[in-house]
Amino acid sequence: MSAAHWRRAMNSAAASALARGAGVPARVPASRSRPPVARPVEVDPYADSSAPRWLKFLWRHLGPRHVLLPLLALVFPLVATPFFTFQVAAQALVLGLVALSLTFLAGYGGMVSLAQLTVAGIAGYSVAIFGVSGTAVSLGWPWWVCVPLALAIATVCATLIGWLSVRTEGIYTIMITLAIGVAFYYLVLQNYSVFNGFQGFQKVYPPTVLGIDWRSPLPFYYLCLACSLAGYLVVKWLVRAPFGIALQGIRDNPRRMNALGYNVVAHRVAAYAVAGLIAAVGGVLLVWYNGLISPGSVSTTWLINILVIAVLGGMRHPIGSFVGAVVFVLLQTFAIDLIDRERFNLVIGGVFLAIVLFSPDGLLGLWAWLRSRFGPEQAVTATTSNSRRRT
């Protein structure tokens, strides 16, 4: 075996080691610390019930959290102040949606792309350029033309970015996407004929459809909630579909998947396209939330913030990005009341560092660890420790 072969083999072993170390969802859903345990055959608790099949299906698969969380999300704006609904909750949902695209790419595809916010920014700028805004450069097309157009443009750009980034090794992706993201920032900063430079576009508002002003807090929140829920469900469905399974296989061992006949590059680029579409939706919502878009919206700080949000929440499950977004927005809004506003970046950087050093799976990982430490004891523990002593 040549040295290059040896190293590639070592690196792919390292890749799966790092996949577990960096908090991507493990292939085997069992906990890492306990050896596999012989479980008794599960008896269907609803076998005797006379309820219809679909109801039994729901009872088996839905826990209380699947009901309580959506209920909480629906009812929340009715009890909270408009400020909370708009600036905290809606912003968290929008940022969470963009971070969701990163979680999908990084957690299930193994590719950490720092250009997700760039894709979102491309969608946002397209809405501003083709649609109605307070700036003279805009074309003023109606929303039902410019929004699909923006989504399409952003997805195409995401595919291009993906195609440029996937033909190299994993860690290259961070560098290349960061470079592309920053190059886009300088492009929109310096170009005036299309992107209006430092000024950007002001007064980019959602349209008034069906008589509802979609920028007032309540409708906007529900719009973001609907889009975030759609994105979340799409990701959850996709990772169980053949495409998603193949993607996770490619994440874990691209050589083997290649040998099995899967086109590794095509799968990765397709993953970028899907993530790009999710980020594009987030981008349109983001420009509507801010009411404006400028180069500062796609600056390096924000590229890194999306990564912080995704890592903060945990990349093992799509809900992690929303958890991370809520914590981030709360910190961003209220840190100024607790500590000196000027030291906000220190707090964010410190929290991010702490998470990466001590709980690489983010808050979700912390939660899982807490549950395993303090949760109810499993009945087979005695057998486990006995078997370990014997062998």
Add this chain to the structure above:
Amino acid sequence: MKKAKRIWMGSMLGMAATAVATTGPAWAQGAPVKIGLLATLEGPFAAGGADGMRGAELALAQRGGTVAGRKVEIIKASSNANPDVAVNAVRKLVEQDKVDIMVGPLSGSEGIAVKDYSKTQPNITFINGGSGAQATTLVNPSPNFFRFNTEGAQWMVGLGKAAWDKGYRRVMVIAEDYAFPYSQVQGFMAEYCRLGGKVPLKAWVPLGGKDYASTIARIPKDVDALLVVLGGADAVNFLNQYEAAGGDKPMMGGSITVSQDVLNYRGKRRDSLVGTISAGPLADAYDGAAWKQFVDAYRKAYPVSAGGYPSPSLFALVYYTNMKAALDALDAVKGDLSGGQAKYRDALQKLELRMPTGTVRLDGNRQAIGTTFVTEVVKDSGGNLTTRVLRKVENVEQLLGMPRDQFKIGTRDEPSCP
């Protein structure tokens, strides 16, 4: 597991509920007045923003912290010259912290975004901090956005004539590429072109770009002087690189180019700066009595050892002016902010503000009509660089003396006299 999750969610709900419940409005007479203060404490204008906050706090300290029997509480926020961050910060101050009056922001683009936001909050009064873009009060002005400082174009009135008198017939413009320098260049060129001067080349450089070697290389041989409208670090870099490259053309500075935060950068004083003419809302060595009082008060409250500048900067002055206006009008209505603040706004519109460099009135768009100084950089006895007065121009208004239909807001290409 289910129980733990329920407890967790219950506590989250409880926390959210208490947070929401404790932020109701407090609206009793004698209750403190909350004023939100926004400045750029990060990013390219961080040093200017810090000085602006010092100016605003000085205005309040001079009144002893109370106005008409009501205590005044300042709630600070920070931005980084990006409009979306500024709007988020203002929204928090207005909707979450429930401030009654909002003072800020500092940067031109932020000002336009905050003005757009102010239209959605008709019961709160917004007063400018330092932003100096023309469009804020000329294009779609907001009925509750007041600006008591003169803006970028007004600050340059008089410099065109001074340049012509010095014999400069062809001037090259080097300026940052955003709204505020456009207004500055427009203010200069409106007068200069009318007198017959020519501006053959305008070099717009990106904000924060540090490398001026290429721009310096483009300076034509036949220009008589350069008009440099750069701020902060950009200005310092340009000056150094220009001198190192052997440049010898006389320079004229924009208002923030010879501001104290630039003249006081950490490093060797550039003697080549001495003699640069400029124009702006202040001159460090102005000998008016009110100005001297202001400078003394600033020096006492913020000595150099505590982080202040040897003399208050432009940002300190404009924030001081706007905060003083807010407090003076509050005093005039005896602290009555009821009825959607209608009486307060009326008082603001009618206010004849006495500020350190003269009296300021508002025009129909709630834009200040004030004084501009044409200045020159000199070295004082302590070896510090300051500016002295060459000429004082009173009652400068936003339309610069032109009729409204002829007036065009400054852009990259307007005005033009090659």
Add this chain to the structure above:
Amino acid sequence: MRKTLTWGLTAAQWALLVLVALPVAVFSVWAMVDNTRLYFVTLLNGLTLASLYFIVASGFTLVFGLMRNVNLAHGSLYLLGGYVGFVVAERTGWWILAIAAGFLAAAIAGLLIQVLILRHMQGQDLRQTMVTIGLSIVIADLLLWGFTGQVHQMEAPQWLHGPIRGLPVVNAYSAYRLSLLGFGIAIGVFLWWLLSRTRVGAMIRAGVDDRAMLSAAGVNVNLVFAVTFMLGAGLAGFGGVIGAVEFSMVPGEDTRLLLASLIVVIVGGMGSVVGAAIGAVILGLAETYGLAYAPTYSVVFTFLILILVLAFRPRGIMGRAA
């Protein structure tokens, strides 16, 4: 073996050469005729800027090449070195001391980062990168706290003050800026000597080729890693001090130089010092010519170069296949 045409280049390579070299040649001829002085001044500007980029990027590429660690705190180390150098220069008045201090400060910071944090995550490239991102945010904010947003402009030493006059075509040029070129060449020579003529360099090169084999050969890999990280960080700090004179020290410089290093290394190839030199020259020239001749489109050129390289040679010009 692919069919080669004249000069041993394949058809594809010929096409690329014509596609890139022809417009450049046409432009050069036009520009030289139009304004000769501007053309050559811009050439010098580009080469001197490239030298600064090369110095900073070479540290970055060394660290990546050997340890597969994308050190995104590289920019913050540049800033750290610059500020420390400024303080030393102000206190002692010796520019040489300032350079040494900046180099050492950044090298020590790099050593601490490697030994205390990164060593414990060996093999987890992604996690290491994210740690460096977090560190860059923290270091940048600590420096902002300590030095405030005020501009720190370092003074060039007396013997490099002012312009050199009497040069052909360009007439006058900043002496300090020209010295950047000298520094770049000196660092390049030093790195070449280190990598090809010393034992440490041989170990580094071996590690870049095959890390596992290096360990199997009995070399103390941890020590080699620590030394390399120190060297890489020190180069960033050194770049910070000499850059502090030309472009002052302000918060935000770290991001700018980090991005430049990223692009240089992507274009030039990971782990290759020669590649860093080539990438730096390309980037420096593209930036300065763009700023001089088409200011609102200068970044588009950089973008185009990046995309061209990524599309046709994803590993960079001098990058080696895995």
